[in-house]
Amino acid sequence: MKYQSQKVAYAYFVCAMGLFAIQVLGGLTAGWVYVQPNFLSEVFPFHIIRMLHTNALIVWLLLGFFGATYFLIPEESEREIWSTKLAYLQLAILVVGTLGAVIGYGFKIHGGREFLEQPLWVRLGILVAAVIFLINVSMTVLAGRKTAITGVLLTGLWLLSLLWIFALINPSNLSLDKMYWWFVIHLWVEGTWELVMAAVLAFILLKLTGVDREVIEKWLYVIVATALFTGILGTGHHFYWIGTPGYWQWIGSIFGALEITPFFLMMSFAFVMVWKGRRNHPNKAALLWSLGSATIAFFGAGVWGVLHNMHGVNYYSHGTQITAAHGHLAFYGAYVAINLAIITYAMPILRNREPYNQVLNMASFWLMTGGMAFMTFTLTFAGTIQTHMQRVLGEYYMVVQDDLALFYVMRWVSGIFVVAGALLFIYATFVVRKREVISAGPANPAPTVSQPLPGE
Amino acid sequence: MAEILTKSRARNIFYGGTIFFVVIFVVLTVQSHRYIVNVSTAGMPLTESVIHGKEVWERNSCINCHTLHGEGAYFAPELGNVMTRWGVQDDPEAAYEVMDGWIEAQPSGIEGRRQMPYFELTEEDKRGLAEFLRWANQTRRQDWPPHEAG
Numbered sequence: 001m002k003y004q005s006q007k008v009a010y011a012y013f014v015c016a017m018g019l020f021a022i023q024v025l026g027g028l029t030a031g032w033v034y035v036q037p038n039f040l041s042e043v044f045p046f047h048i049i050r051m052l053h054t055n056a057l058i059v060w061l062l063l064g065f066f067g068a069t070y071f072l073i074p075e076e077s078e079r080e081i082w083s084t085k086l087a088y089l090q091l092a093i094l095v096v097g098t099l100g101a102v103i104g105y106g107f108k109i110h111g112g113r114e115f116l117e118q119p120l121w122v123r124l125g126i127l128v129a130a131v132i133f134l135i136n137v138s139m140t141v142l143a144g145r146k147t148a149i150t151g152v153l154l155t156g157l158w159l160l161s162l163l164w165i166f167a168l169i170n171p172s173n174l175s176l177d178k179m180y181w182w183f184v185i186h187l188w189v190e191g192t193w194e195l196v197m198a199a200v201l202a203f204i205l206l207k208l209t210g211v212d213r214e215v216i217e218k219w220l221y222v223i224v225a226t227a228l229f230t231g232i233l234g235t236g237h238h239f240y241w242i243g244t245p246g247y248w249q250w251i252g253s254i255f256g257a258l259e260i261t262p263f264f265l266m267m268s269f270a271f272v273m274v275w276k277g278r279r280n281h282p283n284k285a286a287l288l289w290s291l292g293s294a295t296i297a298f299f300g301a302g303v304w305g306v307l308h309n310m311h312g313v314n315y316y317s318h319g320t321q322i323t324a325a326h327g328h329l330a331f332y333g334a335y336v337a338i339n340l341a342i343i344t345y346a347m348p349i350l351r352n353r354e355p356y357n358q359v360l361n362m363a364s365f366w367l368m369t370g371g372m373a374f375m376t377f378t379l380t381f382a383g384t385i386q387t388h389m390q391r392v393l394g395e396y397y398m399v400v401q402d403d404l405a406l407f408y409v410m411r412w413v414s415g416i417f418v419v420a421g422a423l424l425f426i427y428a429t430f431v432v433r434k435r436e437v438i439s440a441g442p443a444n445p446a447p448t449v450s451q452p453l454p455g456e
Numbered sequence: 457m458a459e460i461l462t463k464s465r466a467r468n469i470f471y472g473g474t475i476f477f478v479v480i481f482v483v484l485t486v487q488s489h490r491y492i493v494n495v496s497t498a499g500m501p502l503t504e505s506v507i508h509g510k511e512v513w514e515r516n517s518c519i520n521c522h523t524l525h526g527e528g529a530y531f532a533p534e535l536g537n538v539m540t541r542w543g544v545q546d547d548p549e550a551a552y553e554v555m556d557g558w559i560e561a562q563p564s565g566i567e568g569r570r571q572m573p574y575f576e577l578t579e580e581d582k583r584g585l586a587e588f589l590r591w592a593n594q595t596r597r598q599d600w601p602p603h604e605a606g
Contacts, residue, residue, distance in 0.1 A: 033570075034531070041563065041571035046531050047520035112514025114528055148467065172507045174592050175492045178527065179485070214463055221466035225473055232477040241600035242525045243496040244488045249598070251484070316602060319526030319534065394603035397533040401570075 001349055001450065003074035005081035010350045011091055012067030013343050017426050019060035019098070020336075024415075024422045026053035031415045034408040044106075051105050051117050057331065058115060059098050064339035065196050066090070066133060069153060071346045072203045073137055075450060077144030082136050090132045097125040113181055116167045123167055130161040148217035149199050149206070152224050156195025163187050175243030182238045189335070190234060190301075194227040194262055197297070197338045201266060204290050204345050207450060209277025219269045227262035234259045237309040241318060249311040256309040263294075263302035263334075270294040279446040283348065285361040289341035292365055296333025296372070304329055304376070316391040321404070322383030329376040332368070340365075340425060347429050349450045360428035367421030374414040382407035496596040509588025512581045521572070523606075525597060532570065534606030539586075539593040541604055551586040559585075 001007075030049045033039050040049070070087055074080055081087060101118045104110060110117040118126070134157065141150045166183040202220045206213060236252025239245075270291050281287070304326040308317040317323070348355045382404045389400045500506075513519075521532040544551040559582055563571040577585070 036568075037570040038567060041573070045571070045573045047517045047529070047573075050520045050529055050531075051517065110517055112517045112519055114519045117517060117520075148463070151467075172510060173492065173497055173502060174510065174524075174588075175497050175595055176489065177510075178525065179488060179492065218461065218463045218466050221463065221470045222461075225466070225470040228470075228474045229477055232474070232481050235481065239488065241597045242527070243492050243595040243597050245491045245496075246598060247484075248488070315600060318600065319523040319528070319530065321530055324530050390605050391602050394605050396605050398570075 001352065003080050005084045005087075006071050006074050007350065008081060008084055008087040009067040009071035009346060011088065012063050012070065013347065013350075015091065015095055016060040016063040016067060016339065017343075017429065019056045019063065020422060021426060022102075023053055023056035023060060024419045026056060028412070028415045028419050031408070031412040035405075035412050048105055048108070051110060052102065054115055055101065055105075055117065059094070061335045061339060063091075063094065064343065065157070065200075068200050068339070068342040068346075069137055069157065071342065071350075072153075072200070073140050073150060076147045076150045076203070077141050079140065079144040082139035082143070086132050086136045090129045090136070093125050093129040093132075097122040097129075113170060113177070115185060116181070120168075127164060127168070130164060134158060134161055147213070148220050149203050152195050152220055153199035156192045156199065159195075160188055160192035163192065178242040179239065179244060182235055186235045186238055187231070189330075190259060191228060191231040193335060194231065195224050197334055198223045198227065198262070198266060200338055200342050201270065201290060201294065204286060204341055205270060205273045205277075207345065208279065208281045208283065208287050208290070209273045210279030210446060211273050211277045215276075216273065219265075223262050223265045223269060226265060230255050230258040230261055237311075237314070240311050240314055253310040253312075257306050259309075260298075260302035260306050263298040267294040267298040281446040283345055283355040283358075285355070285358045285365070286341055286345035288362055288365055289337055289344050292369060293333060293337030293341050296329065296337055296369065298333070300326065300329030300331075300333040300376070304380075317383065317387045320383045320386045320391070321379045322387065325376045325379035325383055328379065329372055332372045343429060346450075351432075353432060356432045356434075357428035360424055360433070364421045364425035364428060367424060368418050371414045371417030371421060375411050375418070378407045378410045378414065382411075497591075497594075499594045499596070500591050502591070503587065505584050505587040506591045508580065509584030509586070509591075512577065512585050513588055516575050524592060525595075526600065532572065534601060535589060536592050536597070537601060537604065537606050539590050541606065545590060545593055548587065548590065551590055552583050555586040556582050
């Protein structure tokens with residue numbers, strides 16, 4: 001590791017992994033409540049468990065993005081982070097805010113806009129942390145070499161932080177509330193986060209495959225251009241039934257359907273780069289996660305999104321288990337997996353070791369991915385039945401839910417696999433098993449260090 | 457292809473195109489904002505009681521079990537049209553009474569059935585909540601949901 005300040009990323013990844021464990025265990029608990037509804041219903045009701053599940057997810061993904069940024073910025077800019085002290089201060093604010101929010105949820109202290117339930121002081125703390133972060137990385141990038149990867153990454157991070165302002169604005173008019181709420185929710189996950197994902201993916205592929213930087217960066221611009229060109233007006237597919245004008249049905253359907261494009265391009269990009277690249281990098285697990293992330297994001301965010309985001313379909317499927325199916329696979333493929341990819345790539349370097357625990361790490365990929373895929377199928381079938389019975393035939397919600405019991409049992413079983421995979425991943429990341437340490441193969445070996453090589 | 461689409465051209469398309477789509481989006485947002493205030497939610501005044509009801513809704517995180525206009529958790533019934541389902545959309549007093557009866561009857565304690573927790577609400581809270589849901593119910597939202605079932 002050439003730049004010592006990259007070490008900051010280690011602390012971020014450790015905290016992220018802790019919250020990842022909380023998130024999946026929360027999910028498993030919530031899944032069990034679907035099977036056994038009386039479970040914890042007095043002391044720890046469903047809505048509290050769900051807030052833990054979603055909030056822990058969002059915060060750990062953001063911590064992962066911040067860690068990834070601190071890891072790759074020094075290499076791209078060819079200088080140390082402007083201030084490591086500020087980076088640790090930022091992490092401290094985020095950790096205190098998160099713990100404060102989580103403990104508060106246990107005592108039923110929370111807001112009530114979905115995903116933005118954090119108390120006001122936590123939301124303001126996140127804003128302060130974001131400002132510190134932006135100053136820190138911008139100063140680093142401005143002083144150093146400017147690349148497309150840092151440019152796109154910073155654009156994404158600046159925009160997502162600006163959009164956080166809408167987390168502080170809550171109109172009394174419910175329809176206005178909903179419209180501006182989507183400015184955070186949609187424009188994060190179907191806009192700015194895609195920029196972060198694409199930039200991180202480009203960085204990993206650059207390192208693993210050794211393909212020429214010019215080629216990778218051109219792809220990157222094309223991908224993020226399609227992401228924002230479709231994603232910004234694609235917000236319209238959330239504006240069908242909340243009191244917004246009817247023209248959104250056309251805009252949302254057209255641009256929403258096109259939102260599959262950046263995900264298709266990212267998947268193609270990952271595979272084409274691996275085919276083109278002749279570098280034999282020993283960290284095969286990082287390669288598996290990168291290709292896996294791009295592929296699952298295409299299915300989860302792309303295919304499962306298009307499945308129900310056109311208004312004629314959405315009129316019937318809106319707010320059923322189909323949405324839940326899409327949400328789970330999209331978040332897993334796009335944002336969980338890309339974070340696990342950069343963690344898998346960076347962790348051996350941060351700990352100054354050769355890549356290790358590759359077998360366990362890869363096993364965790366298949367456990368988690370298999371579990372998430374099965375979960376998505378069960379929820380999709382449940383949602384299809386629900387859509388027909390409730391939205392076409394007009395049967396009451398609770399009657400329909402009783403008929404879906406078997407699917408919820410199967411969903412919970414698939415959740416066990418996901419949790420097992422997640423815990424295995426954490427073990428494989430932090431515990432070094434010496435007999436698994438591997439080095440580069442004989443043909444075109446690449447060093448495991450991560451500083452720029454000639455031609456990058 | 458490689459000659460026409462250089463990296464710097466790709467970059468310019470990205471930044472230029474993004475600004476173009478942001479401008480369109482902002483214009484449409486302004487129009488939608490006006491439409492919401494003047495047309496789709498104008499059927500019933502946004503009274504103190506409705507606003508208080510929204511605060512009660514948020515303070516108790518109802519959205520993390522229920523959906524409202526199809527958004528939220530999928531663990532409990534849709535509430536955007538619950539006042540129609542209860543048949544009290546046009547009768548504020550009856551809406552309050554049904555709401556009061558419902559809140560006070562929780563949790564049902566029935567084994568194997570999803571449990572709504574007991575929330576300690578004042579009369580003002582329950583009136584507000586009923587008014588808030590009536591207000592949500594009257595919002596014109598392109599004839600969604602398809603059925604009274606929500």
